[in-house]
Amino acid sequence: MTELDIDHLETLHRRLLWLSCWTIHNANHLRDKDEGDVKVGGHQASSASMAAILTALYFHALRPEDRIAVKPHAGPVFHAIHYLMGNMPLEKMQNFRGYGGVQSYPSRTKDVDDVDFSTGSVGLGVAITSFASMVQDYLEGHGREAPLGRMVALIGDAELDEGNIYEALQEGWKHDLRNVWWVIDYNRQSLDGVVREGLFGRIEAIFSAFGWRVVRLKYGALQRAAFDEPGGEALRNWIDDCPNALYSALTFQGGAAWRKRLIEDFGEDSEARALIDRRDDAELARLMENLGGHCLQSLCEAFDEAKSDDTPTVFLAYTVKGWGTPLAGHKDNHAGLMTPAQMAEFQTAMAVPEGEEWQPFAAVSDEAKLRGFLNDVPFFAKGARRYAAPALSCPERVTLNDKVLSTQAGFGKILDQIARQGGPLADRILTCSPDVTVSTNLGGWVNRRGLFARDARADTFRDERIPSAQKWAFSPNGQHIELGIAEMNLMLMLGAAGLSHSLFGERLIPVGTVYDPFVARGLDALNYACYQDARFLLVGTPSGVTLAPEGGAHQSIGTPLIGMAQDGLAAFEPAFLDELSIIMDWSFDYLQRDGEGDPDERTWLRDETGGSVYLRLSTRPMEQPHHRDDAAFEQGVIDGAYWLREPGHNAEVVIAYQGTVADQAIEAAGRIAGDRRDIGVLAVTSADRLNAGWTAARRARARGQAAAESLAERLLGRLPSHCTLITVIDGHPATLSWLGAVAGHRTVPLGVEHFGQTGTIGDLYRHFGIDADAIVAAASRIAPGRPIRLMA
Missing domain, CATH: 3.40.50.920 (Rossmann fold)
Incomplete structure (x- = not known):
């Protein structure tokens, strides 16, 4: 990487920092608001702490095949990147957090720019990158020849409190996770305060235990150079020993406060004092705030080094919340906004002429050279990275002739028959279950289609000639992913696989089974998957108090209401096998629809848009009615009654x-x-x-x-x-x-x-x-x- 490249990245960093802060300022202080509206909000400080990281990623490290989940509170920087590149119209930016404008947090369904994964401050955008990587491996095992991309998540350190992140870590370890980068914005501040001391040690230990490479980006190039000066070792030790709250407070107070505290703490260490005295207040503040997460040279070097293999990697990037703005370091800056006076001061510091606030290249000394640099940025070289995949033809509907059978058993028999018949649909079905594969009647499917793993693993019981009804062999062309008993992971896997057509250009038909009462356990991730318009079939079974001997812990009550309330999910609860057969046949088509949203005037449902499907099934054997095959009956089953x-x-x-x-x-x-x-x-x-x-x-x-x-x-x-x-x-x-x-x-x-x-x-x-x-x-x-x- 050349010195000129670094200069261009520094320019871009300043541009993104300005545009993101201005977008939020415009929404809160300049744009007309309805009478009685409270502040629009935004996260100037949280955006600022990630601006350099996003600059290094998008304009240096990433390639078109990579997929990124952006920290939700860094959404304004993400949108500024696409605005700068001509992928976002000005009116969308001017209407940030307004009706029809860019969303508060990146949304792949509601924003017009290139959002790979929707994100919100609940860790789900982080965790789904692991499952997207597993889906990418699955596609490679089934013949996809496209280059493997990296699944990248940008994380706030406070977001690491979310438990689903650690459930995903363990699942990833089980499946030999690779090609995943998580970049932690370690600004040591959360919504209400300062992150606990020593958290970095816990983070590093946890990730190392699961086989991740840990890269600590603590010191920027200025700091590393200062460490080589006389007194530099004392400076390093002071930085390492400084409590998070004090480091933030001194950053907010500025160069004079840094000088006073450092001289006081260095005492009689003349070399360390001389190191401080060689810098004026502005230079000293720049040195002390030159943490690894703000240093483009350090970031690019770390990303380049990690590209050498596919080991999952977490970058612990030390940053200052609000870096480069008047809000930097203050503990109340999470939802804080620059005042008009502070914004004017910031505008002067950023050298943005009055009247050119929205100009993408305002304050750029040589726009032609910068545009030339941008034309060669790999990530944007191929344009939009959203794909489409042709719809799969569905085979003739499977009908069952059993006189007495449960809907759960019927579901298993229909899938088994599809597996036996083969064809495009059967070859693209991917099943998964959180340790309840056999007890939700997926056993027949798995016996015919096998379990997926990147490397083949034999069925030891079969090799040892021990009788078993299950053929439990793993291979790269298996079609069932066995998950641990964590329903959040199931829903995230369904979400990732259900976006395969858009992320990777390959159609999958994901089918996930779960005990119906535990749909609620994964509800947050289910809602997240539906919000992204992922397409999948979720089978909740067994259900209700009908599972009588199991007791209350395994009996669902409110799941039918979840089915009704959840957007993007068509919920069914058939009583009979012929109903189930009709619904499943319809579902395989419905999952693949992507048409206009005009309603069908028979039902007033917008079925042409498609969506996901939830089946609530039972283990109770039911006597089946006489054969029914008239069109009115079939239409009623699909329409609801x-x-x-x-x-x-x-x-x-x-x-x-x-x-x-x-x-x-x-x-x-x-x-x-x-x-x-x-x-x-x-x-x-x-x-x-x-x-x-x-x-x-x-x-x-x-x-x-x-x-x-x-x-x-x-x-x-x-x-x-x-x-x-x-x-x-x-x-x-x-x-x-x-x-x-x-x-x-x-x-x-x-x-x-x-x-x-x-x-x-x-x-x-x-x-x-x-x-x-x-x-x-x-x-x-x-x-x-x-x-x-x-x-x-």
Whole structure:
């Protein structure tokens, strides 16, 4: 790297520091705000501490195949980089944190520049880079020939408090992680204070234990040169011994404070005092603040050295929060903003002429030379790095002919049949599970398709001729990734694999299984994956109190509501195998859609945009209905509901159920039918889609589309006003209770609201009032007419 290159990087560093701070200042002090608005916010100090690191990465170290998760609070610097390179329009920058402007934190779905991974201050953007690297290895094992990139995460030191980071570290070690860089902005300040002393030692020990290379970037080139002067060893020792809070405070106070404290502490050490005396206050402040994370020469040298192999590497880059601004070092600077007076002072220091604040190359002495340098920057050489992959053709739907079977077992049989048949879809399915592969019925798939590892590993039990139903051999072309028992890691793997078409240009169909109650354990990462528009099939099974003997710890209650509330996720809970088969067939297509968002006027759902799918399945064997293959039935299954028993014109009671309580609803309907007129049974396969269509149709009518009518309104709108809805689900009753609001019908919601316990299914269904007797009793209490017999 030449001295001229360093000069260009220094210029770029100053430009990015200015543009990021100005963007935040404009949003808070200059842009018109609605009356009553509080401050817009932003993170000038957090951006400043990472400006040099981003400069060295984007304009020197990175290549187009690399993928980066930017520290959320450094988002303004990231956007400034793309603005400088012509990839971000000015109006987006001027509307930072405003409607239609750049997001507070980098978002791959809501920002227009080249965001690889969305980030927020919860460690998820850090951890997903490990799983993206594993996906890249998986693709290489399956024939991808593109050069391997590095998955890079830029991390705030306080973000290391997040537990999912350490779960990901352990999972990465299990899978021989490589080609990952994490760069820690070690400014030793968090939102409310100063990071605990000695944290760097814990960080280094943890990463070393998991086989990472640790690179400590503590001293900049100025400091290293000073250490070679007489008295330099004393200066180094002072820096090493200085508490974090004191170092920050002296940085904020400036050169005179540095001089006073150093001379006082050096005492009779004449060489050390002379080293200080050779520098004026400004030079002394520049020396003491020349930490490794702000020194472009040190950063570039460290990145170049780490490129020599694919060892996962963590860079512990010492920085000063707010470096280069009037906020530098103050403990309250996290959400602090420069005042107009401070900004004017900063503008003078940065030599930006008045009126040229938004000019990308303001204060650049030789713009032509700098542009020439930028034209040769490798990272931007190939333009946008978002890929697309063609949709896979789906084989003929798998149908099951079992007379009695659970939906969980049916799911396993359908996947096994797909594996046996082969073809493009089967070859692109990637399954994964957090140590529950066999118990969620993935065993058949794994036996046919194998487990993935970069290096082949034999099935020892098979080699030793020990009988086992599982073929547990690993190879680079296996199609199942076995994860440890950490649901956050499962969701992050689904997120990374579900972005493969965009990150790597290769389509994958990720399928993940998890015990349904533990969806909540990974909910943060599930939401994160959906926010990025990752595409995957999540199977939560077994579910509900129907898993009776397992007890309350393994019984889910609120997961149907999660399915309804989670954006980007279409949730289904089929009761029967034919429903499951239809839903899975539809899902494989839905995961691959990427069309316009115009609603389908049949449902008012924007299905052409596609998304991910969540199946809530059960281990309870169910007697299957007679063969059903008419188009209306199939469409109802996908849209969310169909009449299992269509009500008459004078219906007094309609029973609406979702999931494995179907047999209870059917039995209850048979017992009630002799005493109540025209009873109906509504089979709800997706409360999520049924509800979403209803609310979308209401919004459409509010916008003037008077004819908009949802499926829920068509199903329930014809019922007489005196009809009562009894809703029942092995889950929270609120999942279906809203049905009464569709057309104003009285509703009795039955479901599970409290933690379960061990027992038989009959015991628990009776305890929670979701059995046939409870449904009949509800009808008896509220329906007019003759008394209903309460027992079969």
